[in-house]
Amino acid sequence: PEAITVGELANRMAERGADLVKALFKMGSPVTLTQTIDQDTAELLVTEFGHRIKRVSESDIDIQSTEDVDAPETLQPRPPVVTIMGHVDHGKTSLLDALRGTDVATGEAGGITQHIGAYQVTVKDGSKITFLDTPGHEAFSEMRARGANITDIVVLVVAADDGLRPQTIEAINHTKAAGVPMIVAINKIDKPEAKPQKVREELLQHEVIVEDMGGDVQDVEVSALKKTNLDALIEKIQLQAELLELRANPDRDAEGTVVEAKLDKGRGPVATILVGRGTLRVGDVFVVGAESGKVRALIDDKGRNVKEAGPSTPVEVLGISGVPGAGDPLTVVENEARAREVAAYRAGVIQQKRTTAAPASLESMFSALR
Ligand code: GTP
Ligand code: MG
Numbered sequence: 001p002e003a004i005t006v007g008e009l010a011n012r013m014a015e016r017g018a019d020l021v022k023a024l025f026k027m028g029s030p031v032t033l034t035q036t037i038d039q040d041t042a043e044l045l046v047t048e049f050g051h052r053i054k055r056v057s058e059s060d061i062d063i064q065s066t067e068d069v070d071a072p073e074t075l076q077p078r079p080p081v082v083t084i085m086g087h088v089d090h091g092k093t094s095l096l097d098a099l100r101g102t103d104v105a106t107g108e109a110g111g112i113t114q115h116i117g118a119y120q121v122t123v124k125d126g127s128k129i130t131f132l133d134t135p136g137h138e139a140f141s142e143m144r145a146r147g148a149n150i151t152d153i154v155v156l157v158v159a160a161d162d163g164l165r166p167q168t169i170e171a172i173n174h175t176k177a178a179g180v181p182m183i184v185a186i187n188k189i190d191k192p193e194a195k196p197q198k199v200r201e202e203l204l205q206h207e208v209i210v211e212d213m214g215g216d217v218q219d220v221e222v223s224a225l226k227k228t229n230l231d232a233l234i235e236k237i238q239l240q241a242e243l244l245e246l247r248a249n250p251d252r253d254a255e256g257t258v259v260e261a262k263l264d265k266g267r268g269p270v271a272t273i274l275v276g277r278g279t280l281r282v283g284d285v286f287v288v289g290a291e292s293g294k295v296r297a298l299i300d301d302k303g304r305n306v307k308e309a310g311p312s313t314p315v316e317v318l319g320i321s322g323v324p325g326a327g328d329p330l331t332v333v334e335n336e337a338r339a340r341e342v343a344a345y346r347a348g349v350i351q352q353k354r355t356t357a358a359p360a361s362l363e364s365m366f367s368a369l370r
Contacts, residue, residue: 004037004042005033006032006033006035009037009042009045014329023045023048023049024037024045027041027044029041070252070277071249074249074252076248076249076250076311077247078247078248078312079120079127079311079312080129080152080153080237080312081151081153081274082129082131082151082152082153082154083131083132083134083151084096084154084155084157085171086157086159086168086171086187087162087164087166087171088167090157090158090159090162090165090168090187091159092133092134092157093117093133094187094225095157095224096119096133097224098224098225098227098230099121099234100119100121117131117133118130118131118260118272118274119133119301120300120312120313123238127238128312129237129241130274132151132259150274151178152181152241152244152246153181153182153240153244154171154180154181154182154183155182156171156184156185156208158184158187159188160189160194160195160221164203181244183219183237184208184218185219186199186200186219187222187224188223188224189223189228189229190223190228196221200212200213203217218239220232248312249277249278250277250278250279252277252278253284253331254277254309254330254331254332255278255330255331256274256329257273257276257327257329258272258326258328258329258330259274259314259326260272260326261324261326268318268320269318269321269322269323269324271288271317271330272317273309273315273330274314275311275313275315276311276312278311280298280310280317281298282295282296282307285332285333285335285336285339286331286333286339288320288324288328289328289346290324291320291343292321292343293317294319295319297317297318298315298316298317298318299315299318300313300315317330
């Protein structure tokens with residue numbers, strides 16, 4: 001039978017890896033996220049977590065959440081979600097600022113990104129691109145580990161005067177592990193000591209082969225400072241996005257992911273949500289992580305109040321019971337009673353109740369699967 005790692009299974013189920021590990025432990029199989037489990041155990045877990053399983057073939061487990069899957073005719077094109085990654089100080093925030101035509105970096109404490117920013121840029125042809133800025137790689141892997149695989153494309157920023165550095169290499173590894181296509185932005189090309197060709201050679205050593213060197217990874221020399229070649233970068237993102245044929249159903253209850261969340265003195269808990277599918281509206285009742293609420297206000301990335309936010313749109317949500325965690329899923333539900341129920345479930349209340357009574361039923365399920 002085919003094996004799958006616990007982490008990968010959690011990803012496909014959009015559940016927390018830690019919850020799977022806990023459940024497995026209770027079943028008498030102490031394993032870690034990176035260890036593999038066999039297909040029978042995987043199926044058992046899937047059922048246990050209330051998902052439906054579809055075995056496409058012996059080697060491919062495809063998991064769907066019970067209510068889920070949008071019919072093909074409901075799908076409409078959506079903007080790509082692009083995560084900017086790279087080593088400290090290589091110019092991620094500057095590049096994003098240049099792309100936005102604004103200047104957030106100078107407003108940040110010490111010019112270091114303290115959080116993940118999420119912004120949507122409308123480019124010349126009117127199409128949109130959603131950008132996520134990361135403070136290093138941690139947020140990315142954290143979100144991936146929690147099943148929030150929300151990035152379509154990674155833009156890897158490498159400073160041409162500094163070359164590949166530890167966090168560049170980690171970003172490469174995370175991107176490969178996530179199976180996300182990468183575009184390399186060789187930045188700071190304005191500097192006299194810039195050596196873009198050396199960057200390409202170093203990339204080669206990490207099996208990132210750019211087009212010039214016979215590979216299929218797109219690269220582009222840019223200067224965030226001088227705003228050089230930004231159009232070319234945008235074109236490459238659009239080209240890559242076209243290949244991915246990104247689609248989502250905007251006409252359903254919204255689902256999204258927490259990009260960042262905080263307790264705001266004046267406004268209470270605030271979460272930046274990236275809408276995955278559906279449309280989030282003021283007045284919607286929702287569950288987010290172990291919290292719940294009703295959308296009191298939606299604020300877009302330009303600070304404007306909006307009434308709704310569709311697929312791939314980042315939006316600040318007000319009206320949450322508490323502060324959810326980064327990577328937590330947001331789901332719109334039919335009413336507040338249901339929201340509290342699901343939130344309680346996610347908080348582990350129901351989970352715990354079930355695991356106390358579990359051994360006997362798990363045992364019988366296990367044998368039934370054989
Ligand atoms: P962290 O968020 O701390 O990881 O850094 P970052 O990757 O977001 O880098 P940031 O945009 O803050 O830029 C770091 C420094 O590099 C700043 O002093 C920028 O002004 C400078 N810088 C960024 N892009 C360029 C560029 O294209 N050319 C030159 N000469 N300097 C740049
Ligand atoms: Mg930054």
